[in-house]
Amino acid sequence: MAELLVFSERDDLAFELLSKGKEFSSALNMKLSAVLLGEKIDANAKANEYFAFGADRVYAGENPALADFNAESFAEALYQIGQQNDVKILLLPSTKRGKELGPRVAQKLGAGCVTDATAVEVKDGDLVVSRYSLGGNTVAVEMLKTPHKVITVMPKTFELGVKESKQGEVVKVNLNLKSPRTQIVERQEKVGEKVNLEDAEVIVCIGRGLEKKEDLGIIGQLSKALGAEIGCTKSLCTDYQWLSEDRLVGLSGKKTGPRLVISVGISGQIQYTVGIRDARITVAINKDNQAPIFALSDYGIVGNLYDVVPLLTEKLKSL
Amino acid sequence: MNILVCLKQIPDLVYIRVKDRKPILEGAPLIFGEMDRNALEEAVRIKEKVEGTKVIAVAMGGAKLKEGIKAVLAIGADEAMLLTDPLFANSDTAGTAKALAKAIEKIGGYDLILCGEGSTDNYSGQVGPRLAELLNLPQITYVRKLEINGNKVRAVRNMEESFEIVEAEMPVLVTVANEINQPRLALLKDILKAGRKPVKELKAADLGLSGEEVGVKGSVREILSNLAPEQARKHVVFEGDLKDVVENLVNALTKEGVLGR
Numbered sequence: 001m002a003e004l005l006v007f008s009e010r011d012d013l014a015f016e017l018l019s020k021g022k023e024f025s026s027a028l029n030m031k032l033s034a035v036l037l038g039e040k041i042d043a044n045a046k047a048n049e050y051f052a053f054g055a056d057r058v059y060a061g062e063n064p065a066l067a068d069f070n071a072e073s074f075a076e077a078l079y080q081i082g083q084q085n086d087v088k089i090l091l092l093p094s095t096k097r098g099k100e101l102g103p104r105v106a107q108k109l110g111a112g113c114v115t116d117a118t119a120v121e122v123k124d125g126d127l128v129v130s131r132y133s134l135g136g137n138t139v140a141v142e143m144l145k146t147p148h149k150v151i152t153v154m155p156k157t158f159e160l161g162v163k164e165s166k167q168g169e170v171v172k173v174n175l176n177l178k179s180p181r182t183q184i185v186e187r188q189e190k191v192g193e194k195v196n197l198e199d200a201e202v203i204v205c206i207g208r209g210l211e212k213k214e215d216l217g218i219i220g221q222l223s224k225a226l227g228a229e230i231g232c233t234k235s236l237c238t239d240y241q242w243l244s245e246d247r248l249v250g251l252s253g254k255k256t257g258p259r260l261v262i263s264v265g266i267s268g269q270i271q272y273t274v275g276i277r278d279a280r281i282t283v284a285i286n287k288d289n290q291a292p293i294f295a296l297s298d299y300g301i302v303g304n305l306y307d308v309v310p311l312l313t314e315k316l317k318s319l
Numbered sequence: 320m321n322i323l324v325c326l327k328q329i330p331d332l333v334y335i336r337v338k339d340r341k342p343i344l345e346g347a348p349l350i351f352g353e354m355d356r357n358a359l360e361e362a363v364r365i366k367e368k369v370e371g372t373k374v375i376a377v378a379m380g381g382a383k384l385k386e387g388i389k390a391v392l393a394i395g396a397d398e399a400m401l402l403t404d405p406l407f408a409n410s411d412t413a414g415t416a417k418a419l420a421k422a423i424e425k426i427g428g429y430d431l432i433l434c435g436e437g438s439t440d441n442y443s444g445q446v447g448p449r450l451a452e453l454l455n456l457p458q459i460t461y462v463r464k465l466e467i468n469g470n471k472v473r474a475v476r477n478m479e480e481s482f483e484i485v486e487a488e489m490p491v492l493v494t495v496a497n498e499i500n501q502p503r504l505a506l507l508k509d510i511l512k513a514g515r516k517p518v519k520e521l522k523a524a525d526l527g528l529s530g531e532e533v534g535v536k537g538s539v540r541e542i543l544s545n546l547a548p549e550q551a552r553k554h555v556v557f558e559g560d561l562k563d564v565v566e567n568l569v570n571a572l573t574k575e576g577v578l579g580r
Contacts (some may be wrong), residue, residue, distance in 0.1 A: 023514070049538075071448060072457055095387070096478055100460040103412065103445035107452035112413065112539030115443045133545055135332040135440050138342050141543045181457035185473070186484040202577070225579070231542055236497055245477075251442060252497075262578035270332070281577045282552060282567065298553040301564050311565045319569070 004089040006034040006055070007078060007101075009069055011046070012160075013093035015053040017153060019161030020120070022054035024257075027122040030088065033057040037077055039067035043170050048185065051168035053161055058170050059085075065177035069096075069097055073180050075104035080175055082109060082148070089127065094152040096197065102152040112144030115152045125284075136251045136274035141178035154255065156198055196244040197254040200229035205249055205276070207233040209265015209286065209305050213242040218243055218309045224315040231256065233272050265305045268293030285309065320467075320489070321373050322362045322508035324396065325419055325450070326355040328380030328387060329440045334373040340546040349381055351391070357495045360502035361465060363395030369467055373397050375429075377422050379415060385518065392516045393509035394502075399518045400426060406523040406530045411540055414533040416449035423454060429490055432444060432515065433443050436461055436494040447494035457487050460494045463538025 004025045008014035014034055015282055025032035034055040043060035050058045059081050065073040078090065078101070090105060092098040094116045106113035118139070119130040126143055129151055133140035144151075197203060204223040208214065223230050231249040236242050249256060250272040257278040264285045266272060273296050276282060284297040287304050293302045303307050334347035335455065351359075359376065366372040375386040376396040378388055388399045402418050412419065423429065437444040444460075444544070463482075464475035477496050505513075523533060530536055532536035555571065557564040572578050 039504055051380075055509060070457075071460070072451075075448075075452070096461055099444050100448050100458065103448040104452045104458070106445075107413070107416070107449040112411075113445060114540070128543065130444075131441075133441055134330075134335055134342050134344075136546045137332070137335055137337055138547050140545045142540045143543060145538050146539045182485050182487040184483055188482040190481055235371070241507065260572065260575075269472055277548065278552075281572070281575050283572070292552070294556060296550060298575075299568055300554075300556040301383060301568060302556060302558060303561055303564070307561055308565065311406075311561055312568070315565050315569050316578070319573075 001031045001090045002029070002086050003031045003033050004028070004091065005078075005082065006032070006088045007037070007090045009296055010093065010095065011049070013095065013155055014050065016155070016160055016286055017091045018050065018053040020158035022161065023148055024089070024120070024122055024127065025305070028125065030227070033059060033087075034084075035059040035078065037060060037066045037074060037258050038063045039064055042173070047170045049167065051166045052163040053169050054164075054166070055275070058168060059173050061173045061175050062318055063175045063177050065179055067186050070180040070182050071097070071100045071104055071183075072182070073114055075108060075111065076103055076177055077175050081173055082229045086172065090148075090150045090224065092150070092152045094154045098152045102150045106150040108150075109150070110146060111148035111150050112146040112216060113150040113152075114142065114144065117151050117153045118157055120151060120153060120157070132251065132274055136270045147173045166299045177292050186196050186274040190244075193302040195229065195244065197249060197256050200248070200256065200258050202226050202228035202229050203249070203256055203258045203279075205226045205231040205261060205263045205266060206231070206274075207264065207266030208235050213240070215306075216242060218236045218313070222262075222313045222316075225262075226262075228262075231275075233266055251275070263293050264309060265317050266293055267291045268296060281288050320369060320371065321375065321428055322365060322431045322433060323426065324355075324359045324374060324376050325425055325432065325434045325437060325446070326363045326376055326378040326385060326391065326438045327415065328378070329438055332440060337547045340549070342545065342547065346470045349383060349387065351387070352435050352438040352440070354437060354439070354497055356502040357497055357499050358435050359391060359394060359396065361495055365465070365467055365499065366395060375400065375426060376418060378402065379410075379413045379418065381408070385520070389510050389513040390505040391470075392513035392518075393505035396508040396516075398516060401518060401520045402512070403436060403520055404522040406534050409535045409538070410533050411538045412443055412445035412449060413539050414454060414537045416446050416535070418528060418533050419446070419450055420453035420524060421528060422521055422574070423450075423580065425521070425526065429510060431489055432456065432492040434494045436496050447492060453490040454491055454492070456492045458492050458494070459485050459487060461496050462493050463496045463499050465495070465499065470524065491521075502508060
């Protein structure tokens with residue numbers, strides 16, 4: 001029986017993929033499987049959760065080459081499991097690791113691959129995948145013509161399903177892998193507070209309208225009054241480094257879905273607006289009434305942010 | 320040592336307009352992707368540090384690529400190999416990687432291949448890993464710092480939760496992140512001199528590729544639609560005295576039920 005295989009280096013994202021993968025595999029009449037890779041895996045303990053989220057089968061691949069993530073060995077492992085079985089579709093998370101892994105496995109399989117999928121659905125017995133294109137200006141809806149398909153899906157695209165009591169089989173696989181040609185010498189954890197823009201209900205985003213780093217204070221006060229998380233555009237975190245990259249909203253950063261987002265001093269380049277497209281209500285504060293951000297806003301204030309933001313903060317605090 | 324830099328021309332996104340949800344690309348000039356330029360800059364910086372380094376640009380693009388490549392040579396590439404055959408036009412990532420791999424095999428003798436981690440238009444990030452697989456090379460992606468020590472590279476990768484320091488022996492394929500450097504601009508005098516550097520054009524047939532394997536015909540995907548998403552926003556702009564304006568906004572947001580925790 002043809003199979004849809006899920007792999008993620010993070011279990012939580014594997015569960016998201018399985019939750020939706022269940023729908024796909026039943027519509028396409030496939031078995032739903034998942035794979036655990038590592039040097040040593042406690043497969044029986046872990047597999048139960050994978051079954052609970054819908055996997056019919058869990059492959060356990062142990063090999064010294066899989067001790068730490070490296071795209072080359074992990075791609076080869078997934079390829080070998082795919083070949084030993086009848087894997088037609090491989091679903092991966094669009095994390096950085098998933099995204100460097102997907103195309104490499106696809107190349108081995110002669111498969112088409114879509115990365116950063118924002119939606120996947122079954123249509124006429126095949127998967128139809130959406131992703132941003134042309135720098136976020138458009139959404140390309142596409143199908144892969146190859147017999148094998150690899151899709152990396154943006155985290156949070158699929159809702160986490162409800163766990164069910166379900167049995168499945170654990171299948172140990174023999175992998176023939178060479179030792180990795182890249183060595184991880186050191187990992188430096190990124191410092192800084194934990195930012196969770198993806199789950200934030202209210203976000204205040206700041207852009208180049210802010211003149212200096214010290215002025216972030218007024219943005220902090222506004223976000224505090226709103227109970228909001230702070231996000232920013234690329235220039236503020238990458239170019240000026242006033243804020244950490246975890247706060248980057250947009251095409252090369254986070255995609256958000258809050259109930260309210262207030263864009264302050266942001267002109268509205270597509271690279272940013274992609275990240276707030278799913279917000280329920282969008283507000284813009286900008287001194288240029290011609291700024292493109294107003295075209296994407298429910299409510300707008302034309303004015304200097306240095307005047308508007310403190311007044312707004314004060315008003316919100318008085319509520 | 321020999322460094323190959325892969326570059327691809329894409330439409331300049333600044334010039335893309337959207338009409339009736341359809342993107343209009345006519346008139347948008349072709350430029351090299353942002354991170355492709357970071358890859359070139361990094362190669363040139365290595366050349367400035369490591370004696371005897373040669374930088375060869377392998378570029379894919381339209382008819383004007385011959386003109387556009389001069390800036391690449393002016394910045395410091397020593398030679399260029401151009402993939403300008405119309406058969407390559409609209410290749411997807413699989414087709415692009417295939418053509419690049421064939422060209423690179425033809426050049427041979429490389430130690431380091433540098434690519435951008437993604438293109439500025441689609442950010443799909445597929446060409447680097449696909450190319451590494453085709454050439455049977457290790458890959459180091461998302462690199463923000465790169466050092467060459469003898470026959471080894473040491474790279475700092477920008478991952479979600481950490482910076483990962485990775486070493487590998489050359490040959491290796493490295494994809495660079497935008498923050499790795501600030502690319503220099505080509506100077507006019509260098510552009511004029513660049514005409515003297517060797518530039519070779521390769522057709523699909525020179526690489527043993529047929530029109531079925533690259534371009535639109537070789538594409539592994541079928542695009543069903545490519546439209547701007549529908550945006551229904553209210554477009555209410557408050558004007559006048561700022562105190563009133565702020566009050567109006569807060570009232571509107573309260574009505575929408577988006578305030579409060």
